Amino acid sequence: MKTTNQYYNDNAQSFFTTTVNVDVQKLYDRFLPRVDNHGKILDAGCGSGRDSKNFISLGYKVVAFDASESLVAMASEYIGQQVIQATFSTFKSAPADFDAIWACASLLHVAKRDLKKTFLHLSDHLKTNGIFYCSFKYGNTEQVRNGRFFVDMNEQNLKDTLLSTQLEIEETWISSDARPGREAEQWLNAILVKKD
Ligand SMILES: C[S@@+](CC[C@H](N)C(=O)[O-])C[C@H]1O[C@@H](n2cnc3c(N)ncnc32)[C@H](O)[C@@H]1O
Structure with a gap:
């Protein structure tokens, strides 16, 4: 069976084309007011780079990474800065380096048994x-x-997964898929806050 990463490498061009212009403004509206102006955002599993590009255009500093080599190449070109090729578990930077993490539709590819350690x-x-x-x-x-x-x-x-972590659920909400024709698909969205 092909892996998820092979899927994204094999389908990188069509995935890029179908997701790069999706309008997720409603999600930005919940997230960005909580991030300091010019704060530093980690785009974890950035795909096309759509959201990184938007954050950069608004003045945020952005570090983006993705597991797929093909999407990393396309997103780097699209956002005009190097996207890092890494997985959620191999990504490294200085501790506490970011004001915010944006993981839009990306952690959904992590096995449930690995989700807690990935969040950690x-x-x-x-x-x-x-x-x-x-x-x-x-x-x-x-x-x-x-x-x-x-x-x-x-x-x-989600609540069970985050038990005994420093991540507290501030808000969850359900939204419809923002891609035309897929409005019937429901999404769980969450804003978490890292506590002391
Ligand atoms: C459904 S796409 C979402 C992409 C983008 N965040 C968006 O909202 O359009 C999932 C992304 O997660 C990446 N991904 C999947 N597993 C990953 C992993 N273990 N580490 C890092 N990225 C991963 C994929 O390569 C893909 O770009």
């Missing part, structure tokens, strides 16, 4: 009181769909 590893890079946005398809299963592994999450799963 990423949040090591977040300042105290820093903000962590993440989103998952709404549900309660793990499965491979069309060549990609997905963990679907609901409010309770």
Whole structure:
């Protein structure tokens, strides 16, 4: 069976084309007011670089990474700065280097048994009181769909996953998929805050 990373490498051009212009302003509206002006944002699993490009244009400092070599090349060109090729578990920077982490529709590819340690590893890079946005398809299963592994999450799963971490759920909400024709797909969105 092909891995999720192979899927993104094999389908990088079509994935880039279909996601780079998706309008996620409603998500920015929940996230950006909580991030200091000119703060530093980590775009974890940045895909096309759509969100990094927007954050940079607004004056934020951005570090972006993605596991897919092909998407890293495309996103680097698109955002005009080098995107790092790394996975959620191999990404490294100075501790507490970021004001915010943006993980839009990306942690949904991490197996449930690995999610807690992935949140812990990423949040090591977040300042105290820093903000962590993440989103998952709404549900309660793990499965491979069309060549990609997905963990679907609901409010309770997320709460259980974050038990005994410094990440506190500030807000969750459900949204419809922003891609035309896919409005019936529901997403769980969450804003987390790193506590002392
Ligand atoms: C559904 S796409 C979302 C991309 C982008 N954040 C967006 O909202 O359009 C998931 C992204 O996560 C990346 N990804 C999947 N597993 C990853 C991992 N273990 N570490 C880092 N990135 C990963 C994929 O390469 C892909 O770019």
